[in-house]
Amino acid sequence: MSAGQGNIPEKVIDSVLEHNDIVDTVGKYVHLTKQGKYMKGLCPFHSEKTPSFTVTPEKQIFYCYGCGKGGNAIKFTMEIEGLSFPEAVKVMAEESNIEMPEVQGSAVISVNPERERLLQAYEWSSKFFHYLLKNTEHGKPAMDYLRSRGFNDKTIDQFQMGYAPDSWNTLVQFLTKRSFDLEEMEKGGLLSPRSDGTGYIDRFRDRVIFPINDKNGRVIAFAGRVLGDAQPKYLNSPESKLFNKSRTLYNLHQAKSAIRKLRQIVLFEGYGDVIAAWEAGVHNGVATMGTSLTEGHIAMMKTMADEILICFDGDRAGQSSAMKNIPLLESAGIRIRIAVLSDGLDPDDFVRKYGSERFMSQIIDGAVSTTKFKLIYLKKNHILLEEDGKIAYMKEVLPIIAALPSSTEREVYLRELSSEHQLSYESLKQDCNLIRQTMQKNISDGDNFELGWNNGRHKKEKVSAPTLLPAYHTAERRLLSLMLQDVEVAQYVGERLGEAFNIDDHAAIAAYLYAYYAQGKHPDISRFISSLHDDRLEKTLSSISMMDTPQEWNVQVLDDYIREIHKVPQQLQIELKKEEMISAERSGDFLRAAQIASEIIALERQ
Known part of the structure; x- marks a missing residue:
């Protein structure tokens, strides 16, 4: 162990x-x-x-x-x-159905006690709010509101919606009775400190509660929508030991199986949209809960899906937000489509107004490419009935089409523009080609050509030549690579070099490897890595393991590597002696300088 x-x-x-x-x-x-x-x-x-x-x-x-x-x-x-x-x-x-045993009467898995208490508090609070919504007079206005939005009892139960009453201490009393530390609860985002510093009050009051879960389904935060006129209209739990907004997507725990099956994520702006879309049949929907899309969100989504379908509100703010997220997702190499909602409706409104079937066929299945969306979005900035407006619009959209790598795609969009605006296809093609030639000339100063829409956000970086490692560094890596594959090599090196590697990480890996083999274990890189528990050493070892070192070896090869490694401290000693000799000469002690010179010669012979 x-x-x-x-x-x-x-x-x-x-x-x-x-x-x-x-x-x-x-x-x-x-x-x-x-x-x-x-x-x-x-x-x-x-x-x-x-x-x-x-x-x-x-x-x-x-x-x-x-x-x-x-x-x-x-x-x-x-x-x-x-x-x-x-x-x-x-x-x-x-x-894998492998039994996890108990060790010395305690669970094998070590846990953070404060984190576990917070998780329990959130779980109980969630059930408490859900009970108040469904079974008390206090919760009736909240239930009426949810039903007015078209949510039925099954959906309310599935998403565990609740109600936090218009009271200063309902949750305070609930948590106190269950012996939770109120200071911990305040740090975890369930309570707020009183303004006079004498205690705590409920953070959520007179709000419909939407529990926020981690990807494993545990409640880690709440989102509250006010029923009255209080501000803010929407309130989320603050970041805590459990809740990190940039790494959390609403409804991921329920959506992940559909996401992995379809390899697609439908990204919404808010939890109401996710729930309405779920009822309409979209079971791969998640939301960022009003926060901006972060690199953390993108990295998480990229591991699960090949395509992101952005379904934001149809108003100017929602479409502008979708526009901002396109380059972020494109630079991560994710395929994107955009749902186009008309009349300024949000997905929730659309489902209620037109029904589930039309939402699926028109909005989800009818989602467009990013290029098409940009053309639609920019059209709103111009009065296209006027010649000036039409010319200004073409100046904006032709660079977008010119940046497309596929000539077929460019032709499709140019013919569409030609037909829609009664313009000559040949003229548009000629203008597009001129823009494309200019882009190709300037490509070294701006974006990757395919991502011309980013307007210079991603400057091409000069790729520097790989650093040539010193001979002793390469020798140490090759020696460790052989030691990982063969116990005999490790024994031979252990007797002649031990842990006298010049790179600290290499010396540490060697020490762990000697101990690993001393326990009678056989070469197995995957199992050996599990014994390290050090990020830096694991990275170094993984890199060494990827070397194409031949498994065949002989003593001469090993001795050559060991000799190269032993040279370093000797070379360092020579350098120090040379400095010492120069210092002696400067001070006029020529006898001492001559003695040091002979010592240097002896070291160099070695």
Whole structure:
């Protein structure tokens, strides 16, 4: 049993790795294609257009040459799901039907007690608010409001909607009776401090409550919609130990199975839209709850889906917000379509006004490409009945069409513009080609050509040549690579070099590897990584594991590497002696300088 593993027996960790093949584990989130003995795909941890994320089935590890993340199946699960090592092992064990034993009368998985208390408080508070909504006179106005919005009892139960009464201390009393620490509850966002500093009051008052869940379905925050005229109209829990807005998507826990099946996410602006769309049959919908789309949201969505369908409000603000999110999603390499809502309606209004069937066929199935959406959006800025307005509109939209890499796509949009605005197709094509030529000349100063819409946001970075590592650094990496594959090599190196590697991380990896083999274990990179529990060492080890080091070795090769490694402290000693000799000469001590010179010669001979 190793420290840092949450008291999980090694046999459980070994069993989890045995039952969770790295290709299957990664394949749930990343589309992998075979390239020789490797599998390659786009990294789920950073934005890239050229696959640098590599999985090695033979060694059961992954490594990204772009961002440097690497490790085994457990490490991948930790990174992608935001879990600790014990939590990741537990999740993987449950999925593989591996029994998690109890250790010394206590649960194997270590937990954060304060976090667990907060989770329990939110769960109970959610049930309490739901009960007040459905079973008390206080909740009747809130129930009437929800029914007026078209939500039936089944939906109210499924989304666990509730009601926080118009009182200063209903929840305070509820939590006090259950012995929760009120200061902890205030830090967790359930309560607010009194203005005079003498205690706490309910944070949510006279509001319809929408519980916010993490991706595993646990309640981590609330969103409250006021019933009266109080401000703000919408109120979310503040960020806490449980709730991080930039990493949370409303309804992901219920939508994730449909998302993985369809490989598509429908992105809404608010929880009301998600719920109305769910009733209409859209079960892969999530929302950012009024906050801006973040890189955290995008990274999370990218691991689950190939396409994002943006379905924001049909008013100017909603369409403008959709427009702003296009370059963010495009730069992450995600395919995008946009739902176009007319008459300034939001998705919730549309479902109530026109019904589920029309919402699915017209809005969801009728979603358009980003280019088409830009053309529709920009049209609203111009009076197209006037010649000046028409010319100004063409000046805005032709660069968008010119930036498209496909000549077929360009022709489709140009013919559409020609027909709609009674303009010559040939003239439009000529103007488009001139713009395209200018773009190609300026491409080194601006965006990738396909992303011309970003208007210079992403300057092309100069790719510097890879840094050439010093000979001893390469020797240490190659030696460790061989040691990982063969116990005999590790024994040979251990006797002649020990931990005298010059790079600290290499010395630490060697020390762990000697200890690993001393326990009678066989070479297995995936299992060895699980014994490290150090992000930096895991990254370094994953990088070393990806080296194409031949498995065959002989003593001469090992001695050459060891000699190169031993040279470094000797070279350092020579440099220090040279400095000492110069200092002696400057001070006029020529006898001492001559002695040091002979010492330098002896060291160089060595």
